[in-house]
Amino acid sequence: MRAFAYARTTQVRDALNLVAQHDGARFLAGGTNLVDLMKAGVESPARLVDIRSLALHEIDGTPDGGLVIGATATNSAVAADAQVRSRYPALSQAILAGASGQLRNMATVGGNLLQRTRCAYFADPSEPCNKRVPGSGCSAFNGSNHNHAILDWTEHCVATHPSDMAVPLTAFDAVVRYETLDGIGTIPLSEFYLPVGDRPDRETALPDGALITAVEVPAAAVARRSRYRKVRERASYAFATVSLAAALDVEHGVVRDVRLALGGVAARPWRARLAESALRGGPATAERISAAADVEFAAAEPLRDNAYKVTLARNLIEAVLTELAADAGEERNG
Structure with missing residues (x-):
């Protein structure tokens, strides 16, 4: 690991200034991704600005039933929060499906969203990787790619986004709040992650030097009937092979609302809007669910x-939506 400067602050403005004043400076929260990459020689920031002491850890309900989750709230705190568990159960389930308990105790919401989209080649400096060295090539494209993207990839990168948390946040139309020295801004999570294109090293639409301060999750009645399912190669501490955040609202056998987002299939959490459109307004039958997945x-x-x-x-998709439809039927009959 290369030598770096370190600073700590308790004020957002001071943190922004400390990063702006030093080329190659980075914010440090839990460090569960950044520090690992520094140890591997993949990342080498000249300065780390520790933001764990910023007052950005609250989880607050909004009057209409939504949530505002502070950027430095730990994954464990979010998963255990009563409002999250009741209003957005898929979000709590997704966090608990990610990493280990020790990592969840350190990892933060903002850091989780900003973790690098990566595969094994990215973490190996001996192999070409366009994310690590733009223009060097993608080793996975013709290499070991059994757990890589099936949607929206290019020959420049076929890695998949690793976050579990970001999948239900995508399904529930979350919005990222951030602050720069020029002021405050927001980006819908649907626009936060950039398409791969020919510069896969550019992963988000966050302005240079910006600090994520919170994530807004809009109120959504359908989210109370949601579920997260993760398929992976081992029982714990593994990225998703495929994951799904699904929510379904059925009345008298007809789909009133549905939300679907997938992990492990693309370089960003994948909102399954075509399947949603195919299901919404029609009967919640096995045939329609299967057709929507097609x-x-x-x-x-x-x-x-x-x-x-x-x-x-x-x-x-078929399994989780079938379960949710059956649950809706039981609630109605009960």
């Missing part, structure tokens, strides 16, 4: 070793 993955382009992900993702 519509969503009609444009899938598997790599050499990961065509199985298309079937896996389809089956996951």
